[in-house]
Amino acid sequence: MSGTVFGAFYEIVRRIPAGSVSTYGQVARLAGMPRCARLVGYAMAACQDPSVPCHRVVDRFGGTKTAFDIFAPGTQRALLEAEGVPFRPDGTVDLARCQWQPEG
DNA sequence: CCGATGACCAAAC
DNA sequence: TGTTTGGCCATCG
Numbered sequence: 001m002s003g004t005v006f007g008a009f010y011e012i013v014r015r016i017p018a019g020s021v022s023t024y025g026q027v028a029r030l031a032g033m034p035r036c037a038r039l040v041g042y043a044m045a046a047c048q049d050p051s052v053p054c055h056r057v058v059d060r061f062g063g064t065k066t067a068f069d070i071f072a073p074g075t076q077r078a079l080l081e082a083e084g085v086p087f088r089p090d091g092t093v094d095l096a097r098c099q100w101q102p103e104g
Numbered sequence: 105c106c107g108a109t110g111a112c113c114a115a116a117c
Numbered sequence: 118t119g120t121t122t123g124g125c126c127a128t129c130g
Contacts, residue, residue, distance in 0.1 A: 003127060025113050028125090034114080036125045041111035046128060059112065066111040109129085116122085 005031065006043040013044070015102075016056045019084040021093050022100040023060045030102060044068075055079045056100075062093035 008031045016022050024040040033039070040057070045067050047054040055076045058064055064076040081087060086094045 005126065023113090024111070028113080033125070035123085037112040037114085038110075039112090039125050039127080041113095042109090042125090042127065043111090045111050047111095054111085057111080064111095068111075070111090107130095110127095112124105114123095117120090 005033070005036070005039060006046065009040050009043040010047065010049060010052045013052050013054060013057055016053055016100050018053075018056075020098050020100040021056045021058055021062075021080065021085055021095070023058060023095070025060055026100070027057060041066075056083075058093050058095075060095075062088070062095045063091075064093065 009027055012027050012030050013022070024044075025034070025037040027040045028034055028037040031040075044054040044057055055068060058066070064080070066076065069076045077087060077091070080093060085098050088094050
């Protein structure tokens with residue numbers, strides 16, 4: 001799509017169901033590149049495709065401290081909460097309850 | 105056209 | 118057991 005590997009990340013992120021979230025490392029792992037968690041973050045930062053729910057991708061701590069949230073503080077959290085994603089008092093996503101669990 | 109950077113994670117010492 | 122460096126690719130100026 002947009003390139004070679006970034007496109008693969010977008011395809012995976014696109015498979016994340018509403019109400020669930022995933023982490024950069026998890027997406028990278030599913031893409032077959034467990035060492036390329038950074039690339040996932042870069043891909044999301046450069047994500048220009050509105051069909052890619054890049055807001056469902058957070059860091060391993062569940063933090064939404066992303067360029068997405070920097071440009072519009074609170075937007076990412078609002079979108080996730082609108083999908084039914086539980087948040088902690090700390091302001092981070094409760095990965096223990098809604099982290100995406102790829103079955104097949 | 106070329107150099108540096110950028111939403112990170114996990115192994116290694 | 119805690120802290121540090123390494124790894125990977127596309128986009129901007």
